[in-house]
Amino acid sequence: HQARLTLDPAFKVAPVRRRTFGTFVEHLGRCVYTGIHEPGHPTADEDGFRRDVLDLTRELGVSTVRYPGGNFVSGYRWEDGIGPVAQRPRRLDLAWHSTETNEVGVDEFVRWCRKAGVEPMMAVNLGTRGLAEALDLLEYANHPSGTTLSDLRVANGAKEPHDIRMWCLGNEMDGPWQTGHKTAREYGRLAAETARAMRMIDPELELVACGSSSSSMPTFGTWEAEVLEETYDLVDYISCHAYYQERDGDLGSFLASSADMEYFISSVVATADSVGARLKSRKKINISFDEWNVWYISRFQDAGAPQDWPVAPPLLEDHYHLADAVTFGGLLITLLRNSDRVTAASLAQLVNVIAPIMTEPGGRAWRQTTFHPFAQASRHAAGDVLRVEPDSPVYETKAYGEVPLLHAVATHSAEGTTLFAVNRSVDTPLSLEIDARALGGVRIVEASTLTDPDVYAGNSADEPGRITPRANGDVEADPLRVLLPPVSWNVIRLA
Numbered sequence: 422h423q424a425r426l427t428l429d430p431a432f433k434v435a436p437v438r439r440r441t442f443g444t445f446v447e448h449l450g451r452c453v454y455t456g457i458h459e460p461g462h463p464t465a466d467e468d469g470f471r472r473d474v475l476d477l478t479r480e481l482g483v484s485t486v487r488y489p490g491g492n493f494v495s496g497y498r499w500e501d502g503i504g505p506v507a508q509r510p511r512r513l514d515l516a517w518h519s520t521e522t523n524e525v526g527v528d529e530f531v532r533w534c535r536k537a538g539v540e541p542m543m544a545v546n547l548g549t550r551g552l553a554e555a556l557d558l559l560e561y562a563n564h565p566s567g568t569t570l571s572d573l574r575v576a577n578g579a580k581e582p583h584d585i586r587m588w589c590l591g592n593e594m595d596g597p598w599q600t601g602h603k604t605a606r607e608y609g610r611l612a613a614e615t616a617r618a619m620r621m622i623d624p625e626l627e628l629v630a631c632g633s634s635s636s637s638m639p640t641f642g643t644w645e646a647e648v649l650e651e652t653y654d655l656v657d658y659i660s661c662h663a664y665y666q667e668r669d670g671d672l673g674s675f676l677a678s679s680a681d682m683e684y685f686i687s688s689v690v691a692t693a694d695s696v697g698a699r700l701k702s703r704k705k706i707n708i709s710f711d712e713w714n715v716w717y718i719s720r721f722q723d724a725g726a727p728q729d730w731p732v733a734p735p736l737l738e739d740h741y742h743l744a745d746a747v748t749f750g751g752l753l754i755t756l757l758r759n760s761d762r763v764t765a766a767s768l769a770q771l772v773n774v775i776a777p778i779m780t781e782p783g784g785r786a787w788r789q790t791t792f793h794p795f796a797q798a799s800r801h802a803a804g805d806v807l808r809v810e811p812d813s814p815v816y817e818t819k820a821y822g823e824v825p826l827l828h829a830v831a832t833h834s835a836e837g838t839t840l841f842a843v844n845r846s847v848d849t850p851l852s853l854e855i856d857a858r859a860l861g862g863v864r865i866v867e868a869s870t871l872t873d874p875d876v877y878a879g880n881s882a883d884e885p886g887r888i889t890p891r892a893n894g895d896v897e898a899d900p901l902r903v904l905l906p907p908v909s910w911n912v913i914r915l916a
């Protein structure tokens with residue numbers, strides 16, 4: 422197969438947004454406990470944070486981290502997680518049928534963020550709670566001092582305000598599984614009033630209204646319209662959440678999952694803009710794609726929730742293989758391609774729970790296959806996102822009809838140009854010709870590929886480097902050409 426694309430610095434989409442490389446830490450399974458936090462672990466620091474996980478988080482190139490949920494947040498009382506640890510209550514977590522010990526709360530999380538060099542992004546509970554508790558949390562977290570709540574934070578050891586800029590107004594409120602699930606109107610009103618009051622404390626906050634939990638929700642489209650009719654002037658973002666898995670052995674459709682993500686994004690942009698037009702507003706609402714990943718959700722649904730309310734049980738511990746990483750890379754390409762309107766995103770999640778980083782309690786930590794596309798894109802995407810308009814053969818998929826074999830995006834800065842490309846073919850290499858004349862005399866300085874003859878091979882604690890990017894020697898200089906192996910994620914750097 423042959424494909425072509427053109428790199429031209431004039432074809433700018435938008436700046437690369439650092440917030441595209443956000444992730445998510447939820448009080449779910451072993452994400453917090455034995456994930457980021459494990460006081461008895463050999464690498465634990467003075468705060469009980471695992472240094473091995475901190476190192477991998479930095480290597481992953483994470484920008485923001487959303488916290489504390491997820492479905493968890495819709496039953497969460499933030500005050501349970503502050504003050505002396507020994508006195509913190511243990512609570513039932515209805516979302517994951519677990520016991521929450523509250524050993525980690527907002528102060529510990531922000532401390533962890535500072536160590537990891539990431540920006541915290543906080544969600545407020547609009548399920549079992551509402552406006553008053555959201556205001557209390559905001560005052561506790563961000564007000565410098567001189568009020569009971571801000572002085573309490575200072576007394577709890579955080580002298581400086583946490584200065585959390587991004588706030589999610591609830592989580593997946595369109596989902597019947599959500600504690601305190603609401604109709605779009607009910608949620609829209611509550612989100613609007615919460616946003617209005619939060620802005621009375623700080624008008625500069627960046628606020629995210631809940632959009633749809635997937636593009637297949639029965640309320641998809643009307644949900645966004647009704648929520649934005651209530652909140653348009655008060656929020657900056659509408660959220661999107663999407664998870665994909667291979668179903669019924671249909672690898673071709675799975676590798677094309679980003680087709681759904683493209684549809685999702687363009688539909689939400691159109692819906693938001695149509696609300697804006699009806700309101701005669703020039704303001705644009707952007708997308709916070711604050712949960713996205715490959716997730717074998719049917720395995721979780723088949724297993725069911727734990728019945729005995731365990732503490733930090735192993736939940737949603739998907740082990741990713743090569744095809745997952747390539748599909749994942751395709752999703753990342755789609756997020757980057759839409760950087761004009763997708764200006765924030767959070768990979769769900771960071772550690773152990775559908776995560777790029779895995780740990781053993783008390784033991785090793787390793788990189789899953791999906792770690793690599795994320796880390797490479799975060800490291801090398803710089804400057805502006807370029808439209809590349811690939812000319813590619815197509816293939817037929819059951820789920821999405823005809824889909825191009827090549828999925829690609831490029832970024833360009835003074836330091837160079839990087840092309841991120843996926844070959845979705847399950848059996849045939851793709852010879853990609855790159856027209857880079859507009860860049861003037863560039864050459865390939867590095868070409869790497871993530872691929873394997875066994876598309877279902879993955880990494881483990883015993884074999885952590887089984888799937889890792891390797892140099893791609895199949896390159897030609899004139900014309901510029903790279904051979905992309907079947908089922909592969911590729912990074913090609915030009916300078």
Ligand code: AHR
Pocket residue numbers: 447449490491492493592593634712769770
């Ligand atoms: O990321 C796992 C779960 O997926 C989150 O808690 C929820 O928001 C979504 O349904």
